[in-house]
Amino acid sequence: xxxxxxxxxxxxxxxxxxxxxxxxxxxxxxxxxxxxxxxxxxxxxxxxxxxxxxxxxxxxxxxxxxxxxxxxxxxxxxxxxxxxxxxxxxxxxxxxxxxxxxxxxxxxxxxxxxxxxxxxxxxxxxxxxxxxxxxxxxxxxxxxxxxxxxxxxxxxxxxxxxxxxxxxxxxxxxxxxxxxxxxxxxxxxxxxxxxxxxxxxxxxxxxxxxxxxxxxxxxxxxxxxxxxxxxxxxxxxxxxxxxxxxxxxxxxxxxxxxxxxxxxxxxxxxxxxxxxxxxxxxxxxxxxxxxxxxxxxxxxxxxxxxxxxxxxxxxxxxxxxxxxxxxxxxxxxxxxxxxxxxxxxxxxxxxxxxxxxxxxxxxxxxxxxxxxxxxxxxxxxxxxxxxxxxxxxxxxxxxxxxxxxxxxxx
Numbered sequence: 001x002x003x004x005x006x007x008x009x010x011x012x013x014x015x016x017x018x019x020x021x022x023x024x025x026x027x028x029x030x031x032x033x034x035x036x037x038x039x040x041x042x043x044x045x046x047x048x049x050x051x052x053x054x055x056x057x058x059x060x061x062x063x064x065x066x067x068x069x070x071x072x073x074x075x076x077x078x079x080x081x082x083x084x085x086x087x088x089x090x091x092x093x094x095x096x097x098x099x100x101x102x103x104x105x106x107x108x109x110x111x112x113x114x115x116x117x118x119x120x121x122x123x124x125x126x127x128x129x130x131x132x133x134x135x136x137x138x139x140x141x142x143x144x145x146x147x148x149x150x151x152x153x154x155x156x157x158x159x160x161x162x163x164x165x166x167x168x169x170x171x172x173x174x175x176x177x178x179x180x181x182x183x184x185x186x187x188x189x190x191x192x193x194x195x196x197x198x199x200x201x202x203x204x205x206x207x208x209x210x211x212x213x214x215x216x217x218x219x220x221x222x223x224x225x226x227x228x229x230x231x232x233x234x235x236x237x238x239x240x241x242x243x244x245x246x247x248x249x250x251x252x253x254x255x256x257x258x259x260x261x262x263x264x265x266x267x268x269x270x271x272x273x274x275x276x277x278x279x280x281x282x283x284x285x286x287x288x289x290x291x292x293x294x295x296x297x298x299x300x301x302x303x304x305x306x307x308x309x310x311x312x313x314x315x316x317x318x319x320x321x322x323x324x325x326x327x328x329x330x331x332x333x334x335x336x337x338x339x340x341x342x343x344x345x346x347x348x349x350x351x352x353x354x355x356x357x358x359x360x361x362x363x364x365x366x367x368x369x370x371x372x373x374x375x376x377x378x379x380x381x382x383x384x385x386x387x388x389x390x391x392x393x394x395x396x397x398x399x400x401x402x403x404x405x406x407x408x409x410x
Contacts, residue, residue, distance in 0.1 A: 221367060
């Protein structure tokens with residue numbers, strides 16, 4: 001015959017029903033069911049007070065905890081989260097302590113539980129961790145040592161206007177110097193924005209960018225009009241490897257925060273989008289704690305550069321080199337002939353130094369542009385230079401990679 005299946009709730013209900021019949025006293029029934037008289041009276045009292053549902057097992061977790069977050073503290077946490085919906089528990093706790101240090105605020109984990117309880121967190125997908133790439137950031141040892149610049153991918157506002165945000169930040173303090181919605185991405189549009197930043201904050205030692213326009217171009221060593229101007233100001237135009245945005249990871253990480261805060265969804269007009277950028281920049285610099293800075297704000301770490309923007313840029317001094325001016329077609333004269341160099345250097349002076357009776361090196365300030373053949377009056381290609389077998393030319397191949405050192409002041 002099959003086994004009779006019972007459960008605890010059915011047993012308790014049967015115990016109460018038999019007691020209600022009055023055929024057996026409480027002591028006998030408790031002995032039959034293998035429970036104490038105290039337990040028997042407990043289930044009887046629950047049944048009489050709340051009905052059959054009260055016979056189910058109840059959680060043994062305490063209903064009240066002596067260290068639970070009070071309503072006022074929880075309200076303060078939720079109010080601050082409402083003002084900054086993208087801040088996590090760490091930043092919320094730092095700001096709460098900063099604004100009201102006299103109160104005792106709960107731990108970061110407790111604030112996270114409060115947010116979870118109110119459905120204010122979105123679980124993130126766990127990613128495989130890899131060792132950090134630290135080499136490109138080795139020179140970011142102080143404010144204005146390295147600035148980072150890039151265009152945050154373009155998008156359209158709700159009225160169909162194209163928005164190309166140009167961002168400039170300080171690599172050490174993460175201070176966001178500029179966040180500007182651009183309509184022109186060439187030198188004519190970008191140059192005035194950098195000049196305004198130089199006049200306001202001073203000159204950095206280097207500016208790290210990718211290899212796209214207007215930061216790099218088709219000139220010798222990838223020079224563009226913008227990078228030529230930077231070199232004249234004594235700024236090293238560092239460029240990351242193609243396809244490796246992680247080498248400018250500090251700036252790219254800021255771009256992710258910028259996108260979530262200002263472009264999801266886009267504003268109605270370009271002017272309204274710029275107001276979003278301005279508000280984000282003020283919050284990012286002055287209110288938002290940064291974990292890499294020990295939960296300090298970027299504005300508390302950043303300071304102005306001691307190198308001020310010059311009203312007049314002095315020309316480079318080439319010493320004993322032969323000096324030639326690049327003419328309006330991008331060439332310079334050499335013994336009644338012409339040698340084409342680059343249009344990005346039009347109007348600039350270059351220095352020429354002899355290697356042997358035929359080959360000369362061409363310099364633009366501290367930058368070695370290449371070698372030209374005086375017999376054929378043309379610049380040599382990289383393959384031709386490699387064939388010359390000159391060991392001193394190895395460093396010439398990539399002069400703006402991995403912080404070669406500051407350019408000497410012009």
